[in-house]
Every structure is written in structure tokens, then in C-alpha cells.
Amino acid sequence: MEKKTYISDLQDQTSFDDIFALAAARMNQAKNGPYWQLTLQDKSGTMEAKIWFPASQNYEGLTAEQFVRVQGRVSTFKDQLQANIKTLEVLDPLEIDRSAFVPCSTTPPHEILEEIETILHTEVVHPAWKKLYRKILKDQAIRQAFLTAPGGKTIHHAYLGGLLEHTLGVLKACRAMSDLYPSLDRDILLVAAVFHDLGKAYEISHGISREYTSPGKLLGHIHLGLEVLAPFLNKSDLDEGLILHFKHLILSHHGQYEYGSPKLPMTHEAMVLHMADNLDAKMNTMDHALEQTDTNNWSGYQRSLERDLYVPVRTPQPEKTTRKGPKTKEDQCSLPLKV
């Protein structure tokens, strides 16, 4: 069975029959008997759903991370759409293309990774750096972690492929800044850009719902990344001073103590990497915050940025280059990621 409709398309008072992932499942108690409280998810979003008593008695052992076929109808409850489920069937996860159920970058992750490798191939000159990045990216565990990691839990790039999308953004920004300030050490800056957030692949789980892992919470992605990179650095042909600088670039890229950066950027390259990281994260955060605006083009208060955001009137453009705006969800990645 093919998935036909997405949660973001469902409207009040419409019926549907389609496949979803369960992001959460719990049995609750209503006056007239127990009911299932489910959270349906696909790549376009999530929706609360209920199987009321006595139909609820027909189902046992529903849990998060399952895939289910659901027949139901959408209604409104407290200004939120929710689904009343008539029938539900648990599916074999091996039959499912997961990419339809997890929010994903517009460009398929493997294409983003290829673009990153192409840029490194073109731009990095020093043999020891070339050898280093190739060895790391050839490591199958690292490569797989990179391909499936989100870029964050909630604020920015919070979707499959998000880590790669952010990595590519930072890499391109660093390349541009190297053009602007030619005295920068281009090689080390570009390699560090690619691996600056590698630890995020280990900080956040890659399931249907993204959660911080215990190592992620206890050690943080800066330390986790350096742990993964350490054996490669130890075996590299790089000068000791370059290794020291590279570690400093990773260690200081959050830029400020209050963001958990154990060190402040102390070199031109460290400052540039921090700023490129900050720029790309902020632009993506703003994109998502501005996906929904009020009638005056305001986003409402954004806690993470401590301000409201605004879509301004745009300079008229003679050409066809219209504002692309935040990514549209419809054309997102469809790469087959069998479990």
C-alpha cells in the first residue's frame, strides 16, 4: 500500500485511510472505559488520535515506533485537529519506506554528503588533510551516522539529513569567508567545518522521535565529536600544531561559555567557524519560525531567539527569482531507507 495523504494536508471533518508511524501510544481512562491515545506521525508533522471504548479493546500492545494503517476521521478539539480512529492495523516495518514518516531535508542526505565531498575534493590542498577527511568519511559507522542524523532536537535543522544540511551550509559559509579573508588557513577551516558537529550524530537518537541520548546529555556533542575524531587525528600525518589547532576549532565553535563552549575562539579560523555555524543555525531557525505568520507577517514570540520575527515587504524583482522562503515540505527526501 502506498502512502497517499500527509498529516499537513488533513482537514477538519475529512475521512482518511493511510499509513502512519506511532510517535507515542498510551492507554487512558475515560468515563465510559479505557481508550488509546496515540500520536500519529509522518514526515509532514504529527497529529493526536484516539481509539475510543469499546473499539479500544480490540488493540493490545501499541507502542511508539510502530507503523500502522489507520482509517479515521479528523475533528477539532480545543483548536487542534485530532483524529478519531475507526480501525487500525499494525504493519511489518520491513515493508515500510521510513523516509515518508520522518521529517527530512529537501535534498536527499546522500546527495548532500556527495556535495560536501566534492567541495572538500576541490578545495582542500594539503595531502595530510585530504587523507584525514577521506579516512573519516570512508568509515562506515561514521558515514551512516552522518547520513541519518538530525541537526538538532527542536530549534534548527531538526529533521533527518538536518546535520548534513547544516554541515553543508557551514562549509559553504566558511568557503565564502575564506574568499573574503584570504589570509585564513583555508584547508583547516573547511575540514573543521565538515566535522564541527559530528558529535551531534551521537547526541540525538535517530528514531521516529528524536531524543537526546544519555551520552549526549552527560558529555555533549563537542566532546563526543572529539572522541570519535581522536583516533583519526592520532594516526594522521598532520603536524602537531595543526592537530592542536583543529581540536581548538571543534572545542570552541559554540563561541560563548553560556552556550557550553569550554573555550572561546582564539584564532581567526576559530572565530570564522563559530560565526559560520551561528549564521547557518540562525537562518534555518528563522526559516522555520516564519513558516507560519499572522496576517501582519509576524511570527509571534520565538523563545529561542527572544524576539518576534517578521517577513518584510520585498524589493520588487524584474526577473523570475521569487522568494523561495522556507522549504516546502511536500518535495522532501524520498530516499529508501529500509530498516
Next chain:
Amino acid sequence: MEKKTYISDLQDQTSFDDIFALAAARMNQAKNGPYWQLTLQDKSGTMEAKIWFPASQNYEGLTAEQFVRVQGRVSTFKDQLQANIKTLEVLDPLEIDRSAFVPCSTTPPHEILEEIETILHTEVVHPAWKKLYRKILKDQAIRQAFLTAPGGKTIHHAYLGGLLEHTLGVLKACRAMSDLYPSLDRDILLVAAVFHDLGKAYEISHGISREYTSPGKLLGHIHLGLEVLAPFLNKSDLDEGLILHFKHLILSHHGQYEYGSPKLPMTHEAMVLHMADNLDAKMNTMDHALEQTDTNNWSGYQRSLERDLYVPVRTPQPEKTTRKGPKTKEDQCSLPLKV
């Protein structure tokens, strides 16, 4: 008479006979009689100097901003070089090429301004923006202020032409970021980049020694810039929403309340302008801080950045592209700027 030697070249126990500007002049009292305490300045730096009693009696009315020919000898006092002056002659300022006496950008200011205009010419498409920037840059008072303004008092771009150098840096960074994030409103971003710090031309005096003006201290360069730009905006052909956005770009470019920004950046373009401004200022600040380093390549503590800075080991480069490093003072601007 031609200026031959610069203060940065003078060494202990050498004699000299050359032209300097007076950055400060004051008569003090020693045990054996009154003496002149002078601060000599040329574009390479400043040096304290003394005319001891009784020679001091030969001079009257020495004041800051005069140009003088001095014969003297350099000695060391408390680890600082200083000059003992044997004879001094006050010169006619009209005979003097000021550019030798004020630290100046490496590229002559008028060339930087031309490059800015070329970029605007090439990049800005919308007729109303084109008309606006041309009118502003054709205004002779604004143009002259731009050409002679420092970029700051002490921290970054603190030299003649510094405002233009910083403006060009921010303009190029905004252009690069427009390439990275094509949904940005390129026209407004580039025009705002050029005028974001225009108020600095009125915030700091343009004499031998740079000082904040009273309007600069009481109102700040953000407000001063908007005051200068207001009549041009009012007479422009721009849509009201574009004018509103433009003002917001200027008003919010400091990015944080604690830096005196009355508003936080609330649009993508405002965020980018703030980041481009921050990037260029930080890179220049680091350049100057790293002009002198200790034997381990550390700059010592930099109060404005709250950290030490470091020149790391550099990736070996096959080509001739060696690190340019901080600008060398010797080849700075020599454009004739008669008073």
C-alpha cells in the same frame, strides 16, 4: 622638506630631524624649571617627547594639531622610547601632506569608495534603490565625511579610511551571504550594508587625534546615521514597507541590547547585516591585536574580546600564497589630503 623617518622606525640612542604632528602639548614643571611635554605623531604611531628647561623657554603656544619640524634624540624611559628635543620649528599646515601623519588604510580611501560604488552598480537592480544610493553618495558633504572618517576610536578600523574599509568588508560579506542564502532581499541588504555605519562619520572627529564628538556620545552613530539618511528616504521612490525595513536594518545592526542596539534584528536581512558587521569588525580587531605577539605566538589579554589571541601553525601551502597577516604600516595611503 620631505618626511624621511617614521616613529615606528626610531630606535633607542638614535638622532633624528624630521616632521611630526603634535597630538598633545602641555607645559609641566620640573625641579629645575618648566618643560614642554609633547606627543609626536605620524601615521606609524606616537611618541612622547620633552623640551627641557631652559630650552623650553624658547617656545610658546605649542598646541595639539600643529605640525612641527623637530631635531632630537631617542632614549628609553620606563621601557618606553621617548625623545629629547633639541630644536623645534612650527610649520605652515598648508604645506603639509596630512596623510603622512594620520594612520590610514592601506588602500587609499577614494579607491575603496570607488570599489563600493562599482559593487552597488553591478549588484543593485531595483531602480528606486539605485536612485537612493546614488543621491546619497553624490552629496558632497556625505562623500567627504565618508572619505575621511575612521571606523572606530580604538578597537577596530581606527584609522583614516577605516570606515570605508569596514563598509567594503561588510558589503562584500553581505554579497557573499546573499549568494549562500538566495532568498534574501539582495538589493536592500547591499544598500543597507553601505550605509549601516554612516553615522560613524559624525560620531568621531577626523583630526590628528580621533575623539568622540558630543553628538556622537549623546546620540550615537545609529541615530546620527538615520538623521542624515532621513531626507533621502523621505524623497525616495521606495515603497513605505521598504523604507520601514531599511530603517530597521540600520537600527538593529548592533544585534544586542547591551551593545546599544535599540532593537534586535527581526528579519533575515537584519540578522545577516548584523552578522556581517560583527564578522568584519572581529577580523579587523584580531588583525590588529596580533600585530605584536610573544615568542609563543600569543597576543596577551585583549580586553575588548575578553581573551588572549593566538597565531596558530599554518597548513603548509604548495603555492606561493603566504599568509599576509596584519597590514604593514609602511605602505599605507599617501593620497594628498591638503587641509
Next chain:
Amino acid sequence: MEKKTYISDLQDQTSFDDIFALAAARMNQAKNGPYWQLTLQDKSGTMEAKIWFPASQNYEGLTAEQFVRVQGRVSTFKDQLQANIKTLEVLDPLEIDRSAFVPCSTTPPHEILEEIETILHTEVVHPAWKKLYRKILKDQAIRQAFLTAPGGKTIHHAYLGGLLEHTLGVLKACRAMSDLYPSLDRDILLVAAVFHDLGKAYEISHGISREYTSPGKLLGHIHLGLEVLAPFLNKSDLDEGLILHFKHLILSHHGQYEYGSPKLPMTHEAMVLHMADNLDAKMNTMDHALEQTDTNNWSGYQRSLERDLYVPVRTPQPEKTTRKGPKTKEDQCSLPLKV
């Protein structure tokens, strides 16, 4: 039809038939069919109301800012009073005296403005200042904006006439401080007190429900005020130094960077204006927070002040001067403000 009862007087289980403004209107979906979710407003407050299915089908196109006659009954839902509407009729707004529907200062706005003008007339001596304030207050657009502006959105003076009430409070406080510290420049301080928050008339909309405008959010009332005042200052007979000082007074009156003040107060008068502004705002904020207290005279936690507030035991008073306390809503302004 005359408005008879006010929302603050409605009690549980009572019926009513009266006129209200709609502060919000939205159609929602209940199990048995769609219903209207309305927010009724008059000058005494707001109340949620519902038109249930199938009566809801009788109404179309209800929107905020309409005036309606409503028959209904009050009940309690989650400890909040709400109204069940039986019949509703949309009225012609031209027939309505708006002053009954918008919370308003106790004293009618035009009387407050007259008191402000009387004080200026009595106190300001220098002809150029007299000319300036008269020209500004004679401007019909400014006068109208002043008369209908709230003093804030939520924290203090958040009602029609609130800006004038706050302005009068700050003016009187500055007059008193001028008496205490006679070396202050009384003229400039009093004129600046009157116009320090003029920008607020443009920062917040003046409709049934108060909202920040886009210029208000993007530029802020400090800048908006200076923009409105600039042409008057430019054409005034004032010495340039006085204009500079006046602008500094407006620009620095928030007193601290973290409150969006682009400059700190740097003169005695600027410090006094900031403190008078702060005093009047805090007193009004406390008045409103203490309108409702618990049985121990505590207000509960006030987020804007980061503390609980308290009504202390009061020194017994021999005379009749009893504590007036927070303004009572009943006797508020009834000036006819036809749309």
C-alpha cells in the same frame, strides 16, 4: 439603546441583554457541530462567550472590532465566567459611543491634555521652548494621536488616555524634582517630559484591542517619537546645543541598555527624566497589580516586576483622607469618541 451593565458586574448564573464590542471572533468545531467562540469586551474588561450549534448557524462573518447586542446567560467554566449567547445582533458602529467599550483613564483624555498644557504654560519661560511645544500640540494629527493612545500594551497605563495620564504623571514628577534640585534646566526638562513617550502613540494601535504596530515593533517608540519631532526641532528657534540635549533626553529615557535604551542618561536632566518615567510607570503597574489581592493582601507573583506585591497596614488617619487606592472602573471616561 443604552449600555446598562458592564462585564465586571456580571455574575454566575445571571442573564443579560446588552451591547459589547467583539475583541475576537472565531468559528470552532464541537462534537455536535460548529460554534462561535467570541470575546466580548467593554471598558470594564473582557469575557469569553459561545454561540452553540445549531444557533451558531444563524450568524456569518462575525469579526473582531464589531459592536453587537447580545442576549445571554453567564456560567462558570474552569473557574472562569463565560457567556452562553442566545441571540446576537450586529450594530452600526456609527451609532456607538466607543468610550464605553475601551478601558479608559478615569479623567477624560482631553482634560488631561488641558492640564498638561496649563502646566507648560505656567512653567516654561524661554520663548523658543514655548513656541516649540505649542506648534507640536497644535498639530491636529499629533493631538489626536495623543488623545486616543494607550500608555502601553499590558504592563502599565494600558488603556485609552493612558499615554496622557502617564505623560502628566511624568511632567508633574519632573516639576517636583526641579523644585528639589533647582540647578536643573527646568524648561527643557518639562518639555521633554511631555514628549518623551510621544512615539507610543504610533507604537500601539488604537482599536478595540491594543496591538503593537509593525513600525512599533521594528523601530520602537523612541525612534518613532524622534521622527515625529524632528521637523519641529529643525524649524525651531532653539540653539543647536539645546536641540542636541533635547534629543538626548528622548533617546536615553529608558535608562538602561537592556530596556532598549540606545544611550544611557548622561546629564542631570536625562537622569531625572528617566527616574520620573520609571517612578510613574512603576506606581501605575503596582496599582493595577494590587487591584486584586488574596486574603493576606498579597498580589501573587508579578512577572514584570519579578516579585509579589503587598498592601501594607496603613497608618491610621485622623482626617477623612482615606486611601484612594487603584482607580475604580465605574467612573471612567465617557467622552464621545464617534468613529
Next chain:
Amino acid sequence: MEKKTYISDLQDQTSFDDIFALAAARMNQAKNGPYWQLTLQDKSGTMEAKIWFPASQNYEGLTAEQFVRVQGRVSTFKDQLQANIKTLEVLDPLEIDRSAFVPCSTTPPHEILEEIETILHTEVVHPAWKKLYRKILKDQAIRQAFLTAPGGKTIHHAYLGGLLEHTLGVLKACRAMSDLYPSLDRDILLVAAVFHDLGKAYEISHGISREYTSPGKLLGHIHLGLEVLAPFLNKSDLDEGLILHFKHLILSHHGQYEYGSPKLPMTHEAMVLHMADNLDAKMNTMDHALEQTDTNNWSGYQRSLERDLYVPVRTPQPEKTTRKGPKTKEDQCSLPLKV
């Protein structure tokens, strides 16, 4: 012998023969032998002075707090005036009018205290408050402490009588604010204003040079004041709720945790007292900072206020009321305060 000249009048290269207090005295070692390093003080300021070898051998046991007759001559050392002493004679302190040697308020302290008592007499109505303030002010130890206490060590009111001057300023400001906001509890506010800083009389020593006492540093003036007031409050006729409020007024008057206020102001009166205290302290701090300004009317950076201060152009005044400006030192208190 009468004191004739004051330190603020002494100029370079002049001789003098007059009486001073010693604020510090220490024997140091020069190349040719030991010399006395003294700090001379009178109410107009302090000046460093030296008795060189071998004259230094004629004096033994010079210590701070002595009064001395000195013959000497003023010279300049590192841009500071200093005195070379020819002869010195230690005087009997009982013969000395101390008021000439300690910086003092313009109005004699006892006159300020009388004015405070007059205001209380006129304004306070409730018998229990009247009884309380009279008992406290009749206590001879408290009265004497009040009369001789400075208002602070360095920042504001740092001179004999300063505590009373500040107390009167706060009292008047509270009276004015009670007029502005008539619902305030006038009696408690005025009595609290008079005693809010009583603890300062015990926090700072009253000798020639002002120093924090150990109780002052370990407990602070808020606690010390409450300790002194406690027995009076316990024996008063006041309602328990009034005593509680009074203590809260004293305890919270610093207004912010970071200034060592253990509680934030939680009543209207507490907020007003804090603001009146802040206003008077800031005005006095600014007066002193602006006693010396540069040629552009700027004070230079003031660390305690984190800004530069400015004397603005003043509105022309038809009458004779010229700006009084900071108090002139010449006409300060001459009350006889025999040891």
C-alpha cells in the same frame, strides 16, 4: 593661629605656612637617606608632601590623624602638585577646629538636622510615629552619630554632614512624591526616609580619613540601622503591621539584590523610598563628577555610573537664576567640632 590657605588654592611654585591634618604618614628610604612621606589634608582636599633627608631626621613619630603646622613650597611631580616641607610642628589637637580639616557639607550639619526635624514636625500626623522619631532623635549617641557621619566613602555625599544632607534630600523627595501620589502612607514614608541610612553612621568611621568599620563591612548599614532602631520599635505604640512595614522599608531600600538588598521593595512606599534614595544619590554623584570637566564639558569616564557625564548647553534664563552647579568648597561648614 588661624588657617589661612586651603589645599585647593595652593599652586605650583608657591610657598605656604599653615595648619593641616595628617591623613597618612610614613618614613621611606631615598638614595641619600630616609625621608617622610606625608599626606596633608584639609576640608578642600589632600596633597602629598615630603620631608627630605637630612631634615627628616628632626621628626619622630608622625602619624595619621595628627594636626601639624607646616612651612613649605609647592612643586609638580608627575603632573601632581606636591609639597616640599621645610619645617613642621605637631599641634595640640584640642586647640584645633576640626571642621576646617574634614570635607564638610555646605550647610552646617546641625542646621540640616534642624530642617529635618522641622519637616517631620510639620508633616507627620500619627502620634505613635511622632513619638517614635522624637525618641530616636533625642538619643544623644544617635544624634551625635548622625551629625558627624559622612554619607558614603567615595561615591556620593562623602563628607562630614553628608549623611544628613542625603537624608534631607531623600526626605524632601519622599514628601514631593507623597504630594504626587496622595494614596501613599505619608507618615511612614517620611519617618522611614529619615532613618533609612542611619546604619551608615556606624558603617563608616568619622576620623580625618573615612574608612569602613569592621561591623560595617561584615554586616552592612541596612542591618546595623535595624539593630539600632529595634529597641525603639519594640517599645513604640505602633501597630505590629506598621512595624513590619517600617522594617521592610529599611530592609528593601537598596532596591536590587545586586546592591545587597536582601528584599525587593514590595509596597508602593518601599518602591518610592528606594527611588528617592536612588535619585538623591545619583544627583550628588553627578554633581561631584562634574566638578571638573574637559573643554567640551565632559567629565571623563565615571566607573560607578559606567558612563561619561556631560554639562549640556543651558536654556537661557531671563532672570538672574544662574546655574548653581556643584557646591563650591570655600563656603563650607565651620561649626566648631572640638575633639
Next chain:
Amino acid sequence: MEKKTYISDLQDQTSFDDIFALAAARMNQAKNGPYWQLTLQDKSGTMEAKIWFPASQNYEGLTAEQFVRVQGRVSTFKDQLQANIKTLEVLDPLEIDRSAFVPCSTTPPHEILEEIETILHTEVVHPAWKKLYRKILKDQAIRQAFLTAPGGKTIHHAYLGGLLEHTLGVLKACRAMSDLYPSLDRDILLVAAVFHDLGKAYEISHGISREYTSPGKLLGHIHLGLEVLAPFLNKSDLDEGLILHFKHLILSHHGQYEYGSPKLPMTHEAMVLHMADNLDAKMNTMDHALEQTDTNNWSGYQRSLERDLYVPVRTPQPEKTTRKGPKTKEDQCSLPLKV
């Protein structure tokens, strides 16, 4: 009647018949008529309960702090357990052992107090300190306040006996630190440890539900404690310097201005007391936060500590000493505390 079941043991869909305290009682309005909204409390926790119409009509005057026998049944409402009450009977409070209804320390308060006295008896050597602590602890009002006071309102030791439990913890920590750093003044440190939070006995009410008192909110427990201790200190045989130090220990024990500490710790002993207080409070806060963890051993976000907390894997232990973990509620204090 004996209390049999505790709230923490009640489960969905079970019936019960037992005694509870009322922490809150309020009559509300449902569609079909008025109902009672009650908060049942015993030492194990609280649960919301309802008496629906028309049964609600059978009860009048239910109020907080009453003891009631309730027959009812537990159900789930919005993921919270709540009780539907069938019958309710108000009991005579004199018949009730309160200790079953207020959360209480594991060890009975009087035993904790005895342990504190034993430690003081053993450790304190100086006669004047011995006399002081005995006099204070023999004061019946103080002793009773100590025995029934909670240690805080919500964050740590928020239960009957909590103040004593915290006091014992700080006392033991100070004893241990005196062993580690033998130059500390052991006597004063231990006595101050016992009385450092005495004011808390007056800051929080001791009823069924704990609330801050008005003196607690207006003056704070630091001041309240010093007020209670002052007469004992004044009549003690202690050297004045010791009394000063003792007051400083109490006054500075919060350690930081932002926590309402009017003074920072300035002696070794004050620093140690602050740290012991902080340690014991943090450990107890963490114990309670970790009473409930998710399946990964995480507590969820703890606002008071600004972080998540974690129960780590524990080093395997050969002996029987298993982790005791947070106190179990079942074996809490059962001392008879008749009203």
C-alpha cells in the same frame, strides 16, 4: 478509625474509604449544578476530588485544614488521577494524629533535635557558646517552632521536620569540614550551623499546606532569625568580636547577592557555612527530583537547578550496602502531634 491507605497507593478504578486532610475546598458550577472541588492530602501527597451535583448539596462550609472521612472511587482525568466522592464526613481534629497528613521527615523531628543537641554537647568547648546554644534551645517557643517547621516551601526539605533535617545535615557537614580544615573556629561554626536557618521557622506557616508568612516575604528568614537570636546574643558572655562574627555567619550564609544574601562570606567559617548549606540543600533537592525518573534514568528538566538530573549506573558493591536512594514515604514520622 485508623488511616489505612495513602494517596500515593491509590490507583485508577479502585474504591476507598479513608481519612484525609483538606488542603483546599471550593464550590464550582457545572452545567447541571454546583459541585465541590476538593484537594485531599495526606503525608504521601495530594489528589483532586469532586462531589458532583446533587450530592454536593449535602455539604456546607467545607474549608481547607479540615479533616474528613471520604468514601469514593479513583478515575483518570487528563492523565491525572482524581477521586469521585460518594460520601464525606467532617471529623473532630482533636481525634486526629496530624502526622499522617503532613509530609514529614523519615526520622521523627524530636529525634533529629536530640541528635543535634548531642553533637553540640560533644563538640562545642567554649563555655560562652555552650551557654548560648542551651539557652536558645531551652526556649519553648523556639523549640516548638524548630520541631514543626518545614525546611522550605517547594524546593528542598519541604516537609515537617525538614528544617531540623536540613539543620542536622549542615551541622554534620560543618563538623566534617572542621576536621578537614583544622584551623577553622570549630565552636562558632557548629553553633552557627544549628541556627543559620532558624528564621525559616517563622518564614513559612506550619499548617496542612505550607505558605510563606507576610513577615517571611517582607523581611526574609535571614533577618527574622537574627531578630529571634538578638536578645540571646545581647545577654551572652561572648566577646563582642565573636558576636560580630556570629552575626556575619548568619547574614552571609546565602553566599551570593542574587540569592538575597546582604553580604558575601568574608571569613573562612562563613565560606564553609555557606558551602555546607548549599551542599545539603542541593543533595536533598536532587533526592526529591530523582524520586521519579523516566525509563532512561532521567528526571526531566528541573527548573530550580536549570538542568535534567540523572541516576547513573552504580559501581557494583560486594557487600550488602545497596543504594538507599530517596527516602521512602511509607516509613515516615508517626510522632503524635495532637492539635
Next chain:
Amino acid sequence: MEKKTYISDLQDQTSFDDIFALAAARMNQAKNGPYWQLTLQDKSGTMEAKIWFPASQNYEGLTAEQFVRVQGRVSTFKDQLQANIKTLEVLDPLEIDRSAFVPCSTTPPHEILEEIETILHTEVVHPAWKKLYRKILKDQAIRQAFLTAPGGKTIHHAYLGGLLEHTLGVLKACRAMSDLYPSLDRDILLVAAVFHDLGKAYEISHGISREYTSPGKLLGHIHLGLEVLAPFLNKSDLDEGLILHFKHLILSHHGQYEYGSPKLPMTHEAMVLHMADNLDAKMNTMDHALEQTDTNNWSGYQRSLERDLYVPVRTPQPEKTTRKGPKTKEDQCSLPLKV
């Protein structure tokens, strides 16, 4: 030749002939000719010294880290003692016992290390932890680094053996806290206490004058310590969860982001380790600050603690246990540490 006198014993106008280390050496220029400006150092402190012209001509190539025999005389210059050197002889460093020239812990480092090992031996039970700490401490490079490392550069434990002294202090504090809170995981806490600051041995150089190393500044001691420990952890028999917890203990021990802690303590053990570290550091900082006090027992302002410190009156003690006070320098370590 034996060292006889120490710098802390030298007084004004005395002659000496003894051995010192050079902490700094530089040739300067006086009016009459060049002179050597030297900084003499021994374990008791440092003193500036000069070899004047023409004697200065007799010496070449003097540099920091040399050992010299000096004959000279002490004088006072600007209230500082300094030495005029008559003759100087550079010594063979191999002949020198360095321990006399570097400030050192009172107890010899190797004895402290033995005490640490004894405690671990006694307290740690789990075989995998026993194996881990033994392997690390048997590593000769780590052992040597530990033995010669200072505990800090300036604030606390800034002397040879200081790292071990601090480590022992933290270990003992953790042991005491494990006794106070028996549910703590004692084994992991004690092992983590011993290695929490191991990275400091690599963060600060161990020469005559202590300086931060480049890895120390760029990566910090938290990261450096984890790098050194990583191979031992990887090869250990410990459960993965224990290794994760151990790393978290090291990573979070600074306790607050603003102190460069990349993570906050999230377990009981992490909180305790942070507090033990903080306690020991603060106590040592206070010891050193209070080595010199004024006549009122105050230390003067301590920038690192943002306060003055005080030596209070001490409770009289019947026994002989007098206050030991800050360590006396005279009896410090004399272990032979030949270069």
C-alpha cells in the same frame, strides 16, 4: 655553596651574598648608560634587582631560568624593596637544588602522592576501579607530571606540589561527603577526585616561572585530562555506564558554564565533586589572601573573590590547638629535584 637567606627575609639597607634564580632578565637604558633589570626569585618570593652602568657592561646573555650568585644591597624604590647588584656569577644549573627556588607545598610532593595512594588503597573496593587508578599512577610520565605540577597560575595552589595538595584536599573532602551521604557511589567519586584536575599538569608549565602552555590555553585542562585518561578508560574492565559517568564527573567539575564547564553536574556524585573542588580551592585562596592583613585584620580587595576578606576574633581555646593560619614559607619542601 649553600643558600642562606631568602627574599622574604631581606630588609631595607641590608647587604647579601646568595644564590637566586632569574625569573626575568632584560637590558634597559638609563641616562648614563645601559643597565640590567633582573627579577630574582627563590621559593619565598621575587625581588626586582638592577646592575647599573658601567658594571652592567661586565655581563652578557643573562636570561630567565638561569641560577646566579649575587652580591648586593637592598634599598627601597616606590615603597618596594629592590636590590642593587655589585657582582653576579652565573652558576651551573646541575649543581643546584631547584626546590629552594620555586615556591613549593609545605609537605613534599612525593609524600602527598603517597597519602593519596594510601587513601585509594583503603577506600576503593571495586576491582576494576582499583586496577584503573593503579595503572594510571604507575605511568611514569603521568606520575612525574603530577609530582611537579602547580595547582594553578595565580589564584590557588600556585606552587610546586600545589596540584597534589589540592588533589589530596578534594579527595579528603569527597571521602567526608561520602560519609555524610552514604548513598553516594564512593568508589567512582574517590577515583574521580584524584584525577579531576590531572589536565592541569599539562595546562601550566613547570619552570621557574609558571605559564599557561598553548595546549592549556587552546583546549583547557578539562579536555587535556580526558585525553590523557582516555586510553586507560578504553582498556579498563569497567562497565560502559561507569566510564560514561566517570567522564561526566571530569567534564562537569567546574560546575558552571561561565567557568568553562561544558556540562553542568547532573548526578549526585558530580555535584559533590564540584563542591569539594570549589571548597578546597576557596579555602586555599583565602589562606593566601590572608597571609597579609592590615591592622584591622582585613585583606584588602580580592579581585578573584570580588570581596575583602577578614580574620575574625577566634573563640578562646582551652587546649594548645592554636590557629595554624596560612602556611609559613620557611619550612617548605626541600626534596632534591635535580634538573
